[in-house]
Amino acid sequence: MKKLLLIAILFVGSLFAQVEGDMEVPYISYQIKMGKGFNAVQANCLMCHSFGYILNQGPQSREFWHKKIEKMITHFKAPITKKDEKIVTDYLFKHYGNGKIK
Amino acid sequence: MKRRDFLKTSIAASTAILGTTVLSAGETRQPIDSRKVSDMAFPEKRPLxxxxxxxxxxxxxxxxxxxxxxxxxxxxxxxxxxxxxxxxxxxxxxxxxxxxxxxxxxxxxxxxxxxxxxxxxxxxxxxxxxxxxxxxxxxxxxxxxxxxxxxxxxxxxxxxxxxxxxxxxxxxxxxxxxxxxxxxxxxxxxxxxxxxxxxxxxxxxxxxxxxxxxxxxxxxxxxxxxxxxxxxxxxxxxxxxxxxxxxxxxxxxxxxxxxxxxxxxxxxxxxxxxxxxxxITYMNVKSVIGYPENGMKVYHNSEIVVRGVAFDNGTGIKSVFVSADAGKTWEKALLKQENGRYAYTEFRFHHKPTKYGKLTFMAKAVNMLGKEQPFAKEIGWNHGGYKYNGIDEVTVEVV
The missing domain is CATH 3.90.420.10 (Oxidoreductase, molybdopterin-binding domain)
Known part of the structure; x- marks a missing residue:
């Protein structure tokens, strides 16, 4: 019953939401794998996008992840150091890789 | 079974499942359709x-x-x-x-x-x-x-x-x-x-x-x-x-x-x-089934109304065909077009399932220029994953 009530309140809340005053996009706490390199991922990637953006690319090759990071540096001007570039690539391939180098 | 044999078998098995994806050509199939809406709503939105x-x-x-x-x-x-x-x-x-x-x-x-x-x-x-x-x-x-x-x-x-x-x-x-x-x-x-x-x-x-x-x-x-x-x-x-x-x-x-x-x-x-x-500019001809949905159960001998939408880049939709036998035969669906040529054309198709078990519906739109949707597997791969417009499929179970 409590749960039902909560759902009802949420529903009413979203029904009457209007653009009056501030409109903020909610923050989602994504379940992301912990491990070596996570701190570098958090420091470099989260500036521009959520972990959802990473998780929803699907499992990818090492080359894919490396190219993504290169794109962030070259095209999106993310200030990622050479050292972090490797750490982040290793992390992404280990946890969100498809096992293939290329 | 020796470990080496086991490895060989499992590699063969995984290749079978993945098809040629481990080889060179890109492949195309039905898009993922199993995702559920979230339990949190964004501002002015229902949970999506x-x-x-x-x-x-x-x-x-x-x-x-x-x-x-x-x-x-x-x-x-x-x-x-x-x-x-x-x-x-x-x-x-x-x-x-x-x-x-x-x-x-x-x-x-x-x-x-x-x-x-x-x-x-x-x-x-x-x-x-x-x-x-x-x-x-x-x-x-x-x-x-x-x-x-x-x-x-x-x-x-x-x-x-x-x-x-x-x-x-x-x-x-x-x-x-x-x-x-x-x-x-x-x-x-x-x-x-x-x-x-x-x-x-x-x-x-x-x-x-x-x-x-x-x-x-x-x-x-x-x-x-x-x-x-x-x-x-x-x-x-x-x-x-x-x-x-x-x-x-x-x-x-x-x-x-x-x-x-x-x-x-x-x-x-x-x-x-x-x-x-x-x-990518203009959209190609495409249709998507809205009802029924994958995995739904429907009653034997009941009247099912398959519904969906079709569109292209504005030349307009001429017909939508629906198949209830995995693409062997196609019949024209009824169309509703009241919002102009850039809008969705709504289609509906009546079907009475006479066999128990799995039943697959497919929908294929054809535009005014005669362009029609290809089967998913006929669509060439591109590295951006853009412009997919394969024939949509929904499989239900007749009980």
Missing amino acids: ITYSDRPPLLEAPRSTFTRGITENDEFFVRWHLPDIPTYIDPDKYTIKINGLVEKDLEISLKELKTDFEQVEVTAVVQCGGSSRSAFTPIPGGIQWGSGAMGCAKWKGVRLRDLLHKAGLKKEAHWIGFNGLEKAAYYKTPNFVRELEIHELDDHVIVAYEMNGEDLPYLNGFPLRLVLPGYYSDSWVKMLSDITVTDKYKSLFFMDMAYRVPDNKCECETPQHHFKPTKP
Whole structure:
């Protein structure tokens, strides 16, 4: 019953939401794998996008992840150091890789 | 079994499951359709399939394709940059027009609604990467199902009328559009779109209303560009600046993103990406089934009404065919077309299942030029995962 009530309140809340005053996009706490390199991922990637953006690319090759990071540096001007570039690539391939180098 | 044999068998087994994905050619199949809506709603939205909060990426569930108009709170959301203003004052909002014009303009929302002819167009807007999850190997980008699309009635003013008021100079050739979304870093390129003047006809509008309401915040409140027939990458949201130039500026989002191989099949192999490429621009003919949904149970001998929507880039839908025997035979569905050629055509098809067990429905649209949807497996792979328009399939169980 409590749960039902909560759902009802949420529903009413979203029904009457209007653009009056501030409109903020909610923050989602994504379940992301912990491990070596996570701190570098958090420091470099989260500036521009959520972990959802990473998780929803699907499992990818090492080359894919490396190219993504290169794109962030070259095209999106993310200030990622050479050292972090490797750490982040290793992390992404280990946890969100498809096992293939290329 | 020895360990080595076991390994061999398991490799063989996994190859069978993955098909040729471990080899060279790209493959295409039905897009992922198993994702559920989230239990959290975003502002002005019902809970939708949620990929990311920053930038917000929301997909509409299959059930939205039973209706010719998509509700505003079910409309998909796709932004590119992380910073969207948290407050917009409609009384102070203006749109600027400058560059190669006789006089620079700064038009308020109120002036837009009173000083220009108000026009309406019902049009489908679809992300170029909608259904991307159909492609293997998995192309980079969000692995959308088929719900990165919707159809709404847009109200606003003609872009041409705005440009006319500013007065285009002779050398004017390109029009750039920029909105209020911002990157985290100053040097990151803005999400600017550029279109050639000849691409902009009278149907292109700057819209402030969607289905009779203000645009939802996440769909570009208070103003967005509406380009009927085009994929959504150029439908700039929170439109704030229109700049007229004589030369094309090199822009990341134009040069590197939303492009397909410039060949007949718009396809390539994962090993050799084809060059040159071209912008995705116009939508190809496509239909999606809204009801029934995969995995549903239906009663033997009952009357089922298969429903869905079809569209293309505005030539118009001529027919939609539905198959209830996995593509062997096709019958014409009934069509409802009351919102013009850029809108969804609604289709419905009656079927009485006479056999128990699995039953697969397929839908195939044909446009006025005779272009029809291919089977998923006939679609060539491209590394951006753009423009999938395969025949949609839904499998139910007859009980």
